[in-house]
Amino acid sequence: MIEVHDLHKHFGGFRAVDGASLSIRPGTITGLIGPNGAGKTTLFNVIAGRLPPTSGRVTMGGEDITGLPPHELFHKGLLRTFQIAHEFSSMTVRENLMMVPPNQSGESIWNAWFARGRIRQEEARLARKADEVLEFLTIRHLADEKAGNLSGGQKKLLELGRTMMVDARIVFLDEVGAGVNRTLLNTIGDAIVRLNRERGYTFCVIEHDMDFIGRLCDPVIVMAEGKVLAEGPAESIMRNEAVIEAYLGRGLRNKGAA
Amino acid sequence: MTSVPRATSQAAPRAGADLRIPLLYLAMAVLLVVTGWIMGANYALTIVNMGLISAIMALGVNLQWGYAGLFNIGVLGFLALGGLATVLVAMPPVVEAWEAGGLRVMAGLVLGFVTILGLVQIWKRMAPGRARTWSMIVFGVAGLLVTRWVFDPGVAAVEAVSPASTGYLGGLGLPVLLAWPAGGLLAAGAAWVIGKTALGLRSDYLAIATLGIGEIILAVLKNEDWLARGVKNVVGIPSPVPQAIQLQNDPDFVARAAQLGYDPVTASTLWNKILYMGLFAAVLLVVLVLAQLALHSPWGRMMRAIRDNEVAAEAMGKDVTRRHLQIFVLGSAVIGIAGAMMVTLDGQLTPGSYQPLRYTFLIWVMVIVGGSGNNWGAILGGFLIWWLWVVVEPLGRWIFAHLIGVLPEGSWLAGHLAGAEAHMRLLTMGVLLLLVLRFSPRGLIPER
Ligand SMILES: Nc1ncnc2c1ncn2[C@@H]1O[C@H](COP(=O)(O)OP(=O)(O)O)[C@@H](O)[C@H]1O
Ligand SMILES: [Mg+2]
Numbered sequence: 001m002i003e004v005h006d007l008h009k010h011f012g013g014f015r016a017v018d019g020a021s022l023s024i025r026p027g028t029i030t031g032l033i034g035p036n037g038a039g040k041t042t043l044f045n046v047i048a049g050r051l052p053p054t055s056g057r058v059t060m061g062g063e064d065i066t067g068l069p070p071h072e073l074f075h076k077g078l079l080r081t082f083q084i085a086h087e088f089s090s091m092t093v094r095e096n097l098m099m100v101p102p103n104q105s106g107e108s109i110w111n112a113w114f115a116r117g118r119i120r121q122e123e124a125r126l127a128r129k130a131d132e133v134l135e136f137l138t139i140r141h142l143a144d145e146k147a148g149n150l151s152g153g154q155k156k157l158l159e160l161g162r163t164m165m166v167d168a169r170i171v172f173l174d175e176v177g178a179g180v181n182r183t184l185l186n187t188i189g190d191a192i193v194r195l196n197r198e199r200g201y202t203f204c205v206i207e208h209d210m211d212f213i214g215r216l217c218d219p220v221i222v223m224a225e226g227k228v229l230a231e232g233p234a235e236s237i238m239r240n241e242a243v244i245e246a247y248l249g250r251g252l253r254n255k256g257a258a
Numbered sequence: 259m260t261s262v263p264r265a266t267s268q269a270a271p272r273a274g275a276d277l278r279i280p281l282l283y284l285a286m287a288v289l290l291v292v293t294g295w296i297m298g299a300n301y302a303l304t305i306v307n308m309g310l311i312s313a314i315m316a317l318g319v320n321l322q323w324g325y326a327g328l329f330n331i332g333v334l335g336f337l338a339l340g341g342l343a344t345v346l347v348a349m350p351p352v353v354e355a356w357e358a359g360g361l362r363v364m365a366g367l368v369l370g371f372v373t374i375l376g377l378v379q380i381w382k383r384m385a386p387g388r389a390r391t392w393s394m395i396v397f398g399v400a401g402l403l404v405t406r407w408v409f410d411p412g413v414a415a416v417e418a419v420s421p422a423s424t425g426y427l428g429g430l431g432l433p434v435l436l437a438w439p440a441g442g443l444l445a446a447g448a449a450w451v452i453g454k455t456a457l458g459l460r461s462d463y464l465a466i467a468t469l470g471i472g473e474i475i476l477a478v479l480k481n482e483d484w485l486a487r488g489v490k491n492v493v494g495i496p497s498p499v500p501q502a503i504q505l506q507n508d509p510d511f512v513a514r515a516a517q518l519g520y521d522p523v524t525a526s527t528l529w530n531k532i533l534y535m536g537l538f539a540a541v542l543l544v545v546l547v548l549a550q551l552a553l554h555s556p557w558g559r560m561m562r563a564i565r566d567n568e569v570a571a572e573a574m575g576k577d578v579t580r581r582h583l584q585i586f587v588l589g590s591a592v593i594g595i596a597g598a599m600m601v602t603l604d605g606q607l608t609p610g611s612y613q614p615l616r617y618t619f620l621i622w623v624m625v626i627v628g629g630s631g632n633n634w635g636a637i638l639g640g641f642l643i644w645w646l647w648v649v650v651e652p653l654g655r656w657i658f659a660h661l662i663g664v665l666p667e668g669s670w671l672a673g674h675l676a677g678a679e680a681h682m683r684l685l686t687m688g689v690l691l692l693l694v695l696r697f698s699p700r701g702l703i704p705e706r
Contacts, residue, residue, distance in 0.1 A: 048573065074575030086570035088563045090705070099556070099563045102575045106556030109584070113551050123556070162574060 001026040001170055001202050002047065007056030009039070009046050009226075016042040018226030019056075024170065029196050029203040031217030031234065033210075035247055039226040040206045041083050044172050048080045049073050060170070075102060077169030079162075083178065083206070085155035089148030093139070096147050096158055097130035098123070100165035133164045136194075138187055152179035160191060163201075170202040171195075177209045185209065189216055210238065222246065279634050279703055286641050293649060300524075303531040305648050306641075310538035311600050313640030316624040317545055317633060318592030324631035324705070325553060326585045327565045328457075329465040332472025334617035336590045338479055339448055340441030340597025341607050345486045347437035348496050348602075349429035352419065355484075359415030360427055363484055366409025373401030416484040426487045434496045438541065438598045445594020446587045448475070453586045458579035464586075472618070479609040486607055493606040499533035502526040534603060541599065542637070545592055549633055561585060615684070620647065623687055627694045629701025638703060646690070647683060654682035 002024040009017040017039045024030045032040050045051040047058050049070040058066045065073060070080075088096050104126070105111045106119040134140040137157045142150065147158060156176055163171045173192075177185050189212060195201040207213050213220060214234040222229040222237060224246040230237060237243055290309075294302030315337070322328040330336075377398055384390040417425045448471065456467035480489050505511045505526035515525035552558055564571040564578050572578050601607050620643060628639020658675045665672040678685075694701065 050569070050573075069577075070569075070572040071575045071577045074573065080573055082570070082573075086567050086573070088566040088570065090566050091559070091562055095559055096563075099559050099571075099576075100574050104556045107560055109552050109555075109557050109588075112555035112557045113548060116551075116555075119555060 001061060003059045004047065005057040007043070007046060007058065008054040009042050009051060010054045015226050017046065020223065020226065020228050022221055022228050022231065024202060024204050026202050027200065028219065029192060029205060029217050031213040031220035032204055032206045032223065033213060033220060034223035038223040040223055041174055043223070044080060044174055044206070048078065048172060077167070079168045080172035081159035081163065081174055081176070083174040085152065085159055087147040087150065087155050087158055089146065091147055092144050093134065093147050093150070093158055094127060094130045094143040097133055097161055097165050098126045100162050101126060102166065129165065133161045136164070137161050137191060153181060153184040156180055157184065157188060160188060164195065167199070168201055170204065173203060173205045175206050175208065177207050177212055185212060192216060214238070282638055282702055286638060289645060293645070300527055300531065303528065303535065305645055307531060307534050307538060307603060309641040309644045310535065310542050311596050311603065312624060312644040313637040314542055314545055314596040314599070315593055315621045316628060316636040316640040317549060318589045318596065319621050319625045320630055320633060320636035321549060321592060322586055322589035323625060324636065325561050325565065326582060328582060328586050329461065330468045331465050331618055332468030333593060333621050334612050334614055335472030335475035336445040336448065336593040337597035337600065337617050338475050338609065338612050339444045340594035341601035342479060342486055343441035343444045343594070344434065344437040344495055344598045344601040345492045345607050346429045347432050347440045348434035349492060350431040352424045352426060352428035355416045355419040355424060355427050358419050359412035362408055362412025363416060363427065366405055366412055369401070369405040369408055373398065373405060376401060413484045426484050434602055435498050437602065438595050441598025442591035442595040445597065446591040449587045449590030450583070453583040457582045457586065476609060476612055489610050491606055491608045495601065495605050495607070497605060498537060498602065499530060502530045505529060538599060541595065546633060546637070620687070623691055627690060627701060629703040629705065631705030632701070632703050635701050635703030646686060650682050650686045
């Protein structure tokens with residue numbers, strides 16, 4: 001589905017991504033782990049069109065998508081969430097979801113003036129869909145809350161919910177578990193698995209919680225210092241000497257690798 | 259469970275906010291009525307008419323800033339373009355000037371345009387390097403020389419045609435009301451060019467670009483006499499409603515005024531202003547309804563999402579740059595319409611009077627004090643700030659006169675106060691802005 005060929009992203013002289021090559025197979029929930037500063041978020045940003053690569057290529061289903069802007073990638077079915085939640089804070093949770101589907105006829109200002117009836121029908125459908133998604137994520141009761149008032153974990157759920165408003169092909173999740181309590185994390189994990197099974201979403205998940213990674217992800221890709229260090233099933237990755245070295249050698253505390 | 263008390267606690271301020279808007283509007287109306295009562299109806303109507311225009315200007319800035327976070331500090335440029343449209347549409351053509359050099363001027367403009375297009379094409383088609391640089395320099399200089407060779411004699415000929423009264427090409431001689439949409443189009447066109455180049459870059463570039471273009475537009479208006487007489491001003495722009503003098507010469511009107519117990523002079527000035535008020539109010543209403551419909555639609559939701567978080571909106575498939583361009587053009591069009599209305603009301607275009615303080619800063623104060631992101635707030639701000647701007651000088655003079663009266667003759671303070679009178683306006687605006695930002699930072703009628 002996604003192929004990354006020898007990708008570089010340098011900030012000045014600093015090589016945040018330093019020749020990473022990897023592939024994400026369709027239908028998988030691929031884990032992406034690595035110590036802080038390994039370049040995982042930067043890799044996401046380059047794949048998703050947020051940052052131009054210094055060099056290298058990204059393809060999706062064989063098509064070269066290197067450097068395409070995020071909104072075009074969205075239309076090709078590539079969606080992502082952010083390490084630090086990017087909710088639309090002044091809008092309600094429901095509105096956060098309703099804005100997602102593309103090509104709404106109400107997005108044309110002309111229709112907003114002269115095709116109110118058609119918009120009203122569309123809006124009713126979107127609101128129903130949004131409420132279904134909220135139900136699925138167990139936060140239906142928050143539908144009318146301002147998104148800015150949500151807790152960090154709820155915002156993560158909301159971001160996941162946004163990807164459910166359309167038929168995504170591949171979804172990149174950046175640290176879904178950061179600031180999320182255990183119960184909520186399980187909810188998120190269940191949602192990911194169901195989306196993967198029932199709707200055929202391919203996932204690429206950055207997460208530091210090794211239990212979570214071990215339970216959900218196959219395969220797991222390990223990054224360190226901008227490069228791909230190892231790839232394989234979760235159990236073998238966690239026993240991999242080089243991986244343990246990468247995590248512990250730099251004195252980083254991590255329960256999973258310990 | 260926790261959401262239940264929260265829901266009720268939210269309901270209370272919302273009910274308060276519902277009353278807040280009518281109460282504030284009522285207060286504004288009372289202010290205007292009291293002003294009319296003390297200073298006369300004519301004075302109050304003058305304020306109302308310019309208040310209506312100010313409200314439209316504020317709506318335009320609010321579209322850009324309040325709903326999209328676009329920082330336009332070249333408001334006066336777009337207003338001036340609207341004003342220019344009034345001259346170009348409504349003034350009669352100066353046939354003599356056209357015969358003297360009209361074609362040369364037009365040909366010069368076309369040549370200048372072709373030169374720019376050519377430069378863009380060279381830039382796009384040739385590989386970067388020394389060859390491209392030299393091609394552009396040679397083509398640009400040649401284009402400039404040819405353009406000026408055609409253009410300059412034309413301008414000289416046009417400007418030589420009775421410079422005291424015309425000395426310019428004049429307009430199309432069409433009904434002046436057509437100038438209002440034309441002003442909107444002209445401003446929209448300028449906004450499109452600016453937006454195409456500056457939007458999508460860092461947001462502060464737009465601010466700098468608008469500031470620069472505003473000044474350039476003004477410099478062109480002041481210096482290109484063939485266009486709209488520059489600082490010699492264009493006066494006598496046709497009025498869309500009967501003027502006071504015309505009314506006074508209309509026996510029917512005089513008779514009806516007498517029936518109501520008014521003398522013809524008072525009645526005619528008042529009636530003229532009331533007619534303007536009707537026109538302006540109609541335009542304000544149309545702009546407001548269109549803006550509200552748009553903002554409470556999926557289009558508005560998308561715009562709010564973009565303003566809240568551009569990065570996320572882009573990741574959710576919205577073409578942020580294109581949408582920014584769209585709302586920037588729309589807002590500028592509204593500002594241009596207001597600019598054309600203002601020049602129509604004045605009956606003259608006076609490029610020298612376009613001061614950034616009056617036509618950019620003051621409009622921003624209207625939006626911020628009224629409440630950016632809320633159209634009702636922007637309209638209220640337009641009225642309130644304009645009212646204050648007008649009354650603060652006579653009011654200040656009155657207060658100072660009384661203060662100076664009670665102070666001992668020749669005291670230092672009395673002299674100081676007499677000198678300070680002139681600065682009352684800006685001082686008041688500054689103080690008001692600080693007070694609002696301190697105590698109600700989201701404006702009198704906040705977004706939600
Ligand atoms: N915009 C930027 N400018 C400079 N350095 C950056 C920028 N973004 C990330 N970095 C650096 O790149 C490295 C990789 O960061 P990141 O991709 O966020 O790591 P991870 O997500 O794996 O923790 C870090 O050292 C970070 O400081
Ligand atoms: Mg990261």
